[in-house]
Amino acid sequence: MEATFAGKIAVITGAASGIGFTVAHHLAERGARIVGVDLNESIRDIGDRLPGTGHHGIVQNLTVPTAAAEAIDEAVRVVGTPHILVNSAGLALLDPAVDVPADRWQLTIDINLSGTFYMAQAAGRVMLEAGYGRIINLASQAAVIGLDQHAAYCASKAAVVGLTQVLSLEWARGGVTVNAVSPTVVETPLGKAAWAGERGERAKAEIPVGRFAQPEEVAALIAFLAGDDASMITGSNYLIDGGRTTV
Numbered sequence: 198m199e200a201t202f203a204g205k206i207a208v209i210t211g212a213a214s215g216i217g218f219t220v221a222h223h224l225a226e227r228g229a230r231i232v233g234v235d236l237n238e239s240i241r242d243i244g245d246r247l248p249g250t251g252h253h254g255i256v257q258n259l260t261v262p263t264a265a266a267e268a269i270d271e272a273v274r275v276v277g278t279p280h281i282l283v284n285s286a287g288l289a290l291l292d293p294a295v296d297v298p299a300d301r302w303q304l305t306i307d308i309n310l311s312g313t314f315y316m317a318q319a320a321g322r323v324m325l326e327a328g329y330g331r332i333i334n335l336a337s338q339a340a341v342i343g344l345d346q347h348a349a350y351c352a353s354k355a356a357v358v359g360l361t362q363v364l365s366l367e368w369a370r371g372g373v374t375v376n377a378v379s380p381t382v383v384e385t386p387l388g389k390a391a392w393a394g395e396r397g398e399r400a401k402a403e404i405p406v407g408r409f410a411q412p413e414e415v416a417a418l419i420a421f422l423a424g425d426d427a428s429m430i431t432g433s434n435y436l437i438d439g440g441r442t443t444v
């Protein structure tokens with residue numbers, strides 16, 4: 198039976214685009230109220246793009262350490278204590294390791310890792326108080342294998358898996374599960390930009406199922422981990438990679 202999210206409040210970062218928006222749509226279709234957090238101003242109108250009512254959009258730049266606490270405060274004030282947090286805000290800046298400029302390294306770490314941590318910390322505080330929470334962090338296949346020109350990205354995503362493990366053990370007794378999801382290339386704006394043309398065709402050939410992932414497939418996995426049936430699952434990193442990391 199499909200999970201129902203009636204009565205649940207889900208905070209989703211990066212919800213203006215790609216995986217974040219698709220997860221928001223998937224959960225909203227099943228009854229959740231969505232609080233979308235994004236740098237992109239279009240997040241303000243997320244309620245117009247989702248099924249159901251009672252959704253809310255928050256513009257925040259999550260590279261700013263205080264932004265996460267402000268976003269969770271606003272979510273609690275306007276919609277209520279979140280049951281679910283999905284950390285999908287992120288970016289991929291590709292450079293050969295010898296050329297990575299300091300600002301591009303720092304920006305990657307600031308959003309992919311620190312933004313994820315501060316959101317989990319702020320949401321974790323209110324979830325632990327409520328005794329219930331589901332946190333899902335977007336890592337990547339890049340967390341477990343090396344990828345050409347992905348030094349900053351791979352480092353940030355491997356760290357997200359480490360962070361997920363620590364939070365899961367600290368918060369397990371408080372009713373809060375924390376898991377990571379690690380897709381191969383997903384056909385979103387980020388995925389299409391990083392894997393365009395010949396480079397993308399080569400990457401596709403390296404995936405045993407022979408194709409990239411669709412955002413809906415990632416959303417379905419995240420929804421399972423966000424549901425009540427997944428209470429025994431915490432501290433895991435779920436690969437959704439068509440077999441890519443086994444070859």
Ligand SMILES: NC(=O)c1ccc[n+]([C@@H]2O[C@H](COP(=O)([O-])OP(=O)(O)OC[C@H]3O[C@@H](n4cnc5c(N)ncnc54)[C@H](O)[C@@H]3O)[C@@H](O)[C@H]2O)c1
Binds near residue numbers: 257338
């Ligand atoms: N698409 C892929 O191939 C792929 C594969 C594995 C993992 N991932 C991960 O999944 C997540 C979502 O990726 P996507 O493909 O949906 O990307 P996307 O570019 O479509 O969406 C990312 C969203 O994050 C937001 N964002 C970026 N920086 C931000 C900031 N500083 N503050 C607030 N919001 C910010 C963007 O505005 C955008 O709406 C990322 O963490 C990415 O690393 C993606």
